[in-house]
Amino acid sequence: MRIDKYLWCVRYFKTRSLATTACNKGQVKINGSVAKASKEVIITDKITLRKDQIDYEFKVNDIPKSRVGAKLVDIYRTDLTxxxxxxxxxxxxxxxxxxxxxxxxxxxxxxxxxxxxxxxxxxxxx
Structure with a gap:
């Protein structure tokens, strides 16, 4: 799954275009390297996201099929922030x-x- 779609699915961004913009600005890193919006996410990737002056860090546990509810987000990622x-x-x-x-x-x-x-x-x- 693409990183912009993943960030949208696990509710870090309200729209996918906002996620894409963050990737294009270099605010998203996968395993320490800046990621483009089309970069594929795999399980066990460590993602760092700069949003609202906070560096969010999380590990990918699973790939969702589509956007998930707020209560189910923790199934798909482990928060390391x-x-x-x-x-x-x-x-x-x-x-x-x-x-x-x-x-x-x-x-x-x-x-x-x-x-x-x-x-x-x-x-x-x-």
């Missing part, structure tokens, strides 16, 4: 929402002064 990758992504997401909520508009005069004070203090540290 370290938990630290997910924790780092979560910390990055939380750090972006720390100061201001998205869509809260421009900073107020007080916010602007606090930002300026922060940058002045950081320059003194150098």
């Amino acid at each position: 370290p938990k630290e990758a997910f924790e780092a992504r979560e910390m990055q997401r939380l750090s972006q929402d720390y100061y201001r909520k998205k869509g809260s508009g421009r900073p107020t005069k007080k916010d602007r002064r606090d930002i300026d004070d922060f940058y002045e203090d950081s320059e003194d540290a150098w």
